[in-house]
Each structure stands twice: as structure tokens, then as C-alpha cells.
Amino acid sequence: MGLLEGRVALVTGxxxxxxxxxxxxxxAEGASVVIADIDLDAATAAAEAIDGPAAGVRADVVDPDDVAAMVAATTDRFGRLDVLVNNAGITRDASLKNMTLEQFRQVIDVHLQGTWLGMKEALAVMKAQVADGRADGGAIVNMSSISGKIGNFGQSNYAAAKAGIVGMTKSVAREGAKHAIRVNAIQPGFIDTAMTRAMPADAQEAATSSIPMQRAGQPDEVAKVALFLASDLASYCTGITIEVTGGRHM
Ligand SMILES: NC(=O)c1ccc[n+]([C@@H]2O[C@H](COP(=O)([O-])OP(=O)(O)OC[C@H]3O[C@@H](n4cnc5c(N)ncnc54)[C@H](O)[C@@H]3O)[C@@H](O)[C@H]2O)c1
Structure with a gap:
């Protein structure tokens, strides 16, 4: 029996x-999964490649209508929503001197507005499920970043957004708690994805050498922590932030 058997999960980005x-x-742990992404073709292809019930939908997490529609698409398709992962993210790195207001706003909007909208829609659905006895709780996992803890040169937008996600997580954790809806966050460090592969080679090397475990993390090493927070293994955890960094910035 998988840790998420019978659950329905929605993952942005x-x-x-x-x-x-x-x-x-x-x-793999038994959940039906909806993949929401701004790139519909990629979301559809990803869902088709999943071994189990899955669907891909297009959603720009900044757009309130899209976010409402992605949650509605989930409940229409699978009848419920048990887990939301607010993961969609972008970077627009530049020193404060060079960063444009547009670059600042884009990053704040995707991370902070996107996470806020996702939680607002999902919490309402989860609360209703608990109230009518169809669920005994729910889980929301928000993707912060270690940049939100330590700040990074050239990331005044991203670090602010990722720190904001931690505060937002704690606030909504308090609102969800009496309904058994748990809200937690993850702060990954340097993880091997397109986002970090876009960094200059010397910046990648500098990052890797500063990690006590001396390597980048793999996406599944973050996914395993998301699984913990989404599942009953974390039944008494809410409002927490888990660092997944190989010891960097501990
Ligand atoms: N890679 C890392 O080292 C690292 C470290 C800390 C935190 N994070 C965070 O983890 C999350 C995932 O990062 P990743 O490295 O997998 O990035 P990625 O660039 O590989 O994937 C991000 C996904 O989000 C989607 N997306 C972007 N804007 C969107 C929007 N407005 N609406 C819907 N979807 C959108 C993209 O299409 C893409 O599929 C992000 O929130 C990122 O900030 C990543």
C-alpha cells in the first residue's frame, strides 16, 4: 500500500x-496526480508518461482564473483534492542596481501571488471535504528555497519571495490546523534542474564546492521530502520548513 493510496494531488510547475x-x-505511492504548468504540451506529456492516473492542465499560477480552473479541473477529473504542491517558480537574477521593476514583480508574482492563490483555492476545497466527512484532512507543500533563508547575490526578488513563502506557510498553517489541513514548506539548496543548469559554469562549480556533501541534489531527493510532508508520516507537522541542501547553509 502506497503512502498516498487513494489521494489526489495537484502539483504546479x-x-x-x-x-x-x-x-x-x-x-508511485498511489496518488492520482494533476500536473499544472504554464506549458500545456509539457504538462500533458509529463502526465502521459506517468504510470497511473494522471492529467496535465495549463495554468499560469499568477492568474486567479487559471488557478481556480486548475483546482476545478482536479476535482472534476478525480473527485477530490487532498494534496497541493505550490512548486511553480522562475528566476530573474540581477544585482539590485541592474534589476528592473518588471523582473522584481515577475518573481514576486509567480512565487508569492501564485502560492497564495493556490492555497486560497485548495484550502476552500479541502475544508469542504473535511466538513462533509469525505476527508480527514489535507496537505499543502510550498516550495521555498534556501535563498529565502540566507539571501543570494543577485536574488533580491527571489530571496524576498522565498522568505515570504515561509511566513505565508506559517500563517495558513494556523488557519488550516483545526481542519487537519497541514501546511509546510521545503527549502531546497542546489538541485540539478534546468533552473540551475542555466547558471554560469563557474557559479555552478562554486555552489557545488560549498556543499558539505560536495554534490548537487537530485530532484527526487526533494520529492521524497515532499512525499513525507504530504503523507500521514508527517501527521503532526504543520508550519515547518525543511531544508534539503546536502548541509549547505545549515
Ligand atoms: N533547482 C534548484 O536548485 C532550486 C532550489 C531551491 C528552490 N527551487 C524551487 O523549486 C521549484 C522548482 O524549480 P526547478 O528547479 O524544478 O525549476 P524548473 O525551471 O526546472 O521548473 C519550473 C517549472 O515551473 C513552470 N512554471 C514557471 N512559471 C510558471 C507559472 N507562472 N505558472 C505555472 N507554471 C510555471 C515551468 O514551466 C517549469 O515546468 C521552484 O519554485 C524553484 O524556485 C529550485
Whole structure:
């Protein structure tokens, strides 16, 4: 019996990288999975490649209508929503001097507005499921970053957004707690995905050499922690943030 047997999970930004690894790991543990991504073709292809019930939908997490529609698509298709992973993310790195207001706003919007909208829609559905006895709880996992803890040169937008996700997680954890809806966050360090492969080679090397475990993390190593937080293994955990960094910035 899988850890998420009979559960329905929605993963934003699930078409590639960490989100895809989470969708795959959840499916392997018995969940029906909806992959929501701004790239519909990639979301559809990712869902088709999953071994188990899965669907791909297009959603821009910044758009309130898209976010409402992705949650509705999940409940229409699979009848319920038990787990939401707010994972969609972007970077627009630049020093404060060079960063444009647009770059600042884009990053704040995708991470903070996107996570806020996702939680708002999902919490309402999860609360209703608990109230009418169809569920005994729910779980939300928000993707922060170690950048939100330590700050990174050139990431005044991203670090602010990722730190904000931690505060938002704790606030909504308090609101969800009496309904047995748990809300937690993950702070990955340097994980081998398209996002980090886009960094200059010397920056990648500098990052890797500063990791006590001396290697980048793999997306599935974040997915396993998301599984823990999404499953009953974490039944008494809410409002926490788990670092997945190979010891970097402990
Ligand atoms: N890779 C790392 O080292 C690392 C470290 C810490 C935190 N994170 C966070 O983990 C999450 C996933 O990162 P990743 O490395 O897998 O990135 P990635 O770039 O490989 O994947 C991000 C996914 O999000 C989607 N996306 C982007 N904007 C979107 C939007 N507005 N609406 C819906 N989908 C959107 C993209 O299409 C893509 O499929 C992000 O929140 C990122 O900030 C990554």
C-alpha cells in the first residue's frame, strides 16, 4: 500500500524538474496526480508518461482564473483534492542596481501571488471535504528555497519571495490546523534542474564546492521530502520548513 493510496494531488510547475519528480514520486505511492504548468504540451506529456492516473492542465499560477480552473479541473477529473504542491517558480537574477521593476514583480508574482492563490483555492476545497466527512484532512507543500533563508547575490526578488513563502506557510498553517489541513514548506539548496543548469559554469562549480556533501541534489531527493510532508508520516507537522541542501547553509 502506497503512502498516498487513494489521494489526489495537484502539483504546479510539474512539467519538469523538481515538480515532475514530485508528481512521479506521488504517483508511485498511489496518488492520482494533476500536473499544472504554464506549458500545456509539457504538462500533458509529463502526465502521459506517468504510470497511473494522471492529467496535465495549463495554468499560469499568477492568474486567479487559471488557478481556480486548475483546482476545478482536479476535482472534476478525480473527485477530490487532498494534496497541493505550490512548486511553480522562475528566476530573474540581477544585482539590485541592474534589476528592473518588471523582473522584481515577475518573481514576486509567480512565487508569492501564485502560492497564495493556490492555497486560497485548495484550502476552500479541502475544508469542504473535511466538513462533509469525505476527508480527514489535507496537505499543502510550498516550495521555498534556501535563498529565502540566507539571501543570494543577485536574488533580491527571489530571496524576498522565498522568505515570504515561509511566513505565508506559517500563517495558513494556523488557519488550516483545526481542519487537519497541514501546511509546510521545503527549502531546497542546489538541485540539478534546468533552473540551475542555466547558471554560469563557474557559479555552478562554486555552489557545488560549498556543499558539505560536495554534490548537487537530485530532484527526487526533494520529492521524497515532499512525499513525507504530504503523507500521514508527517501527521503532526504543520508550519515547518525543511531544508534539503546536502548541509549547505545549515
Ligand atoms: N533547482 C534548484 O536548485 C532550486 C532550489 C531551491 C528552490 N527551487 C524551487 O523549486 C521549484 C522548482 O524549480 P526547478 O528547479 O524544478 O525549476 P524548473 O525551471 O526546472 O521548473 C519550473 C517549472 O515551473 C513552470 N512554471 C514557471 N512559471 C510558471 C507559472 N507562472 N505558472 C505555472 N507554471 C510555471 C515551468 O514551466 C517549469 O515546468 C521552484 O519554485 C524553484 O524556485 C529550485
Amino acid at each position: 510539474g512539467a519538469q524538474g523538481i515538480g515532475l519528480a514530485i508528481a512521479q514520486r506521488f504517483a
